[in-house]
Every structure is written in C-alpha cells, then in structure tokens.
Amino acid sequence: MRCILFCQNNYAFGILEPIKTYLENNGHDYIWYVNDKISADFPFKNEKNTSSITELENYKSDAIFVPGNEVPHYLRGLKVQIFHGLAGEKKGHFRIRHYFDLYLTQGPYFTERFNKLKSVHKDFDVIETGWPKLDIYGTDKSAFEQERKELLQKYNAKKILLYAPTFSPKLTSAPFLVEQIKSLSENKEYLILLKFHPLMDVSWIQIYTDLANEIPNIIFETEKNIIKFLLISDVLISDTSSVIYEFLLLDKPVITFNNISDNILWQNSSDYTELIPLVEKNLNEDPYSKERKFIFENYHPYNDGESAKRMVDAVADYIKKNGVPEKRKLSILRRFKINSIFKK
Template identity: 65%
Template structure:
C-alpha cells in the first residue's frame, strides 16, 4: 500500500506517528503531508515528507490517514478519518463534512454514533479500532517515569499538576484562571506545567508565559505532544478539552471549569475561584475513581497498545473488498471550500 499521513495541524504528528511505525514494520510505502504553516515544527524530517499538494496528488496513494476534519476530495486514496481527540460533546465532532470514506473510531460511544450517521448518509463505513495516540500509554514508560522522579527531586516537589485548557473562545478557562494558577503555585510542593493548544489566543499565551517566567514552580511547555505531560502529571486542570478524556484513561483525577460534556465523571466547577482548595481536596480524596471506569469502557476500552496496528489492518482488509477511490464525490460548496483552502493554506 501507498499511504499519506495528512497533517494540517501539529497535533497530528503524535497521532500519526504510531501508524507510521506500523507501516515501517509492514514495509508499506508512506509519505507525510505537512501543511506549510506547521513545516518548522515537523519532527520527522528523515521520513519521506512534503508540503506540496501537487506532489501528494502525483503520489497516487491508496490510503490517506487524516486526524483533522478535512482532506482534499480530489486526492486518490481511501480517505480515512482517525480523529484528533475524544471530546464527543464538542461542536462538530459528529458533523459529516463529506470528505471521508471510512471512520476509524476510538470506542463504543463513538462507534454507535457514527453507525447511526452511516445509516443516514450511506456513503461511508465505520470500523472500531481504538485511537493510535494512546498506544504509548500502554507501552514501556520507564524513561518518562524516571524523568518525572528527576523533575520532582530537582524542584523539591511532591505533585505534578497539568493545566491544559482548550483554545475555543467560548469554552476556554484561560482568561479566568491566571490569578488562580498563580495562587496555586504558592504551594511549593506543586510543580505546575502549562500546556496550551497551538490555536490558543496569543494574548493569553503570552500572559501565562510571563507568569511561568516569574514563578519557580510553574513551567510553560512548547512541545507539540502533550502525551508525556499527561503520563507524568498527577492531576489535570482544564475545561471542555479532549485531553481530559485522554487523562481519565490513565485513571487519574481531573478538575474542569464549566465543561459542556454530557458524561462528566470528574469534578466540574462552575465558578473560577477556590482552585487551591479544590485541588487539595481532590488529591486527598478522589471521589470519582469508580465513575472513571465507565468512561474508559465507553470511550477507549483498548489497553493493549495496538490501536495503530488495528487501523492499518482495517484499511488493508477494507481495500481487499473495495476499490481505491480516485476522488470523493462531494457538494459544490465543499469543492469550492477545498480549493480555497488549498490555495491559501496548503501549497
């Protein structure tokens, strides 16, 4: 098979890399498409890669793996949606945009919803595989945990706290928690990591960076991949962000602010105050440990670290009984939108 790993945002790198590793093991041919706007942050330059849609078009792929919401309809290949998060309550998560032939879902909650949409639209298929970004959760993390121990010793701390808000202006807690995070840092037993979405408003990024520069036990992180910080942190503070679900799958407590989730099995606060007390209370008594099990079962029950393998095997099997689509049949509106984006944002 010839495969395109399609990246429009830099969060795609950590999602697609486990798939790349499987492709290498199976000796499949692959190339990364890296949008020009994220070219500088691409971490795998030793792999075949391009920022040219023309080159991808001439590559004549059999499969395109895309964690984003869209992919050019005119590219050859089974256009496969693999998702960029687990927050099913977010606007647009279950919106059918016509770009995809196949949806590879993370768990029963998502599979059931997309199967209902399949019955309605009748122009795509659904296969449950698990989510590749989480494969690292279930593999050998000794190096990461050794790093955690070193960080705690270096900072004379006992607990690592991760603040990872969403970027959405209507949902983000960032404008409301600057002083609360500062107050939280008064507990020197805490080491606080700040990890923001790449689309976060630059005004708030700069304010939190300034806070970190002026506070010994607050660290602003620029790494693209949040996975390491999810693994080493003892508790997460967020809002309506898919990273909350990723964190819950590690069976650790979360605190959110005004989450719009329909499946809240963690402490959700409706006012932006008393963060110190709420964190202390949650660390001392985790009241949601049993409820988290239901989320793990519904959202991502796979703990074998083989979701990427299942995705590759799913498309291999699918193409044994289906022709490789040369292009996707979509509405004139979607076609026009695609061409505008190709001119402005792709290459």
C-alpha cells in the same frame, strides 16, 4: 500499500506517529503531508514529506490517514478519518463533512453515534479500532518516569499539576485562572506545568509565559506532544478539552471549569475561586475514581497498545474488499471549500 499521513495542524504528528511506525515496520510506503504553516514543528524531517498537494496527486496513494476535518477530494486513495480527540461534546465532532470514505472510531460511544449517521448518509463506513495516540498507554506507560522523578527532585516538589485548557474563546478557562494558578503555586509542594493548545490566543500564551518566568515552580511547556505531560502529572486542570479523556484513561483525577459535556464523570465547577480546595480534594480523596470506569469502557476500551495496527489492518482489508477510490464525489459547495483551503 501506499499511504499519506495528512497533517494540517501540529497535533497530528503525535496521533500519526504510531501509524507511521507500524507502516514502516510492515513494509508499507508512506509520505507525510505537512502544511506549510506547521513545517517548522515537523519532527520527522529525515522522512519523506511534502507540502505540495500536486506531489500528493502524483504519489497515487492507496490510503490517506487524516486526524483533521478536511482532505482534498480529488486525491487518489481511501480517505480515512482517525480523529484529533475524544471530546464528543465539542461542536463539530459528529458533523459529517462528506470528505471521508471510512471512519475509524476510538470506542463504543463514538462507534454507535457514527453508525447512526452512516444509516442516514449511506456514503461512508465505520470500524472501531481504538486511537493510536494512546498506544503508549499499553506499551510504555512508564516511559517518562525518570524524568518525573528528576523534575520533582529539582523543584523539591511532591506533586505535578498539569494545566491544559482548550483554545476555544467560548470554552477556555485561561482568562479566569491566571490569579488562581498564581495562588496555587504558593504551595511549593506543587510543580505546575502549563501546556496550551497550539491554536490558543497568543495574548494568553504571553500572559502565562510571563507567569512562568516570574514563578519558579511554574513551567510553560512548548513541546508539541502532550502525552509526556499526561503521563508524568498527578492531576489535570482544564475546561472543555479532549485532553480530559486522555488523562482519565490513565486513571487519574481531573478538575474542569464550566465543562459542557452532558456526561461529566469527574470534578467540574463553575467557581474559578475553588481551584485550590478542589486540587487538594482530588489529590487526597480522588472522589470520582469509580466513575472513570464508564470512560474506560465506552470512550477507549483498548489498553493493548495496538490501535495503530488495527487501523492499518482495517484499511488494508477494506481496500482488498472494495478497491481504492480515485476520488470522492462532493457537492459543488464542498468542492469549492476544499479548492479554497488547498489552493487548487
């Protein structure tokens, strides 16, 4: 099977890496598509990659794995949506853009919704596989335990707190927590990691970078893949972000501010001044530990580390039964949008 790993944003690298590894280990051919704007961040430069859509046309793929929202309709290959997060409450998560032949879902919550949409649109299929970015939870959850120990020792801290807000201007807590994070850092038993979305407003990135430069037990992390920081942290502070679910699936407490989900099963507050007592409460009591069971069962019930395998196998079986699409039919408006995005 010839596959394209399609990256429009740099968060795609960590999502697609387990698929890449499975393809490589099982004799499949693949090429990375890396948008020019993120080429400097691409971590697999020794592997076959391109920023040319024309080269992808000539590659004649069988399948295209896409963690984003768009893919050129005129490329040969089964166009597979594998998603870039678990935040179903975010605007657009369940929007059908008609670019995809197959949706590979993370768990029953997503599968049920997309199957309902399938019954309406009738131009795509849905298979539940789990999400490859979280395969490490099943295969090597302690991968960074030594690094955690070294950080705690270096900073003479006892707990690692991760602040990972969303970038969306309407949803982000970044403008409201600068002074609160600063006050939180006065407790030297806390090591505070700041991990911002790559699309975060640069002015807030600068403000928090300056804060980290000023205060020793605050670190502004620039590594692209957030998984390591999820694994080594004791509590997550956020707002409305997919990273919340990724952290909850590690069975650890989350604190959010003004989250818009209809089904909040963690500590949420509208009062930014409550950050310090909420951190203490969740570290000491973990009051929402029982509620996390719903997230485990519905958002991502797979803890075997084999979601990438399920995805590749599902695609191979689907192609065996249905063949490889040469292109996908789209409305004039959708074709125009794709042609505009990819400069055709």
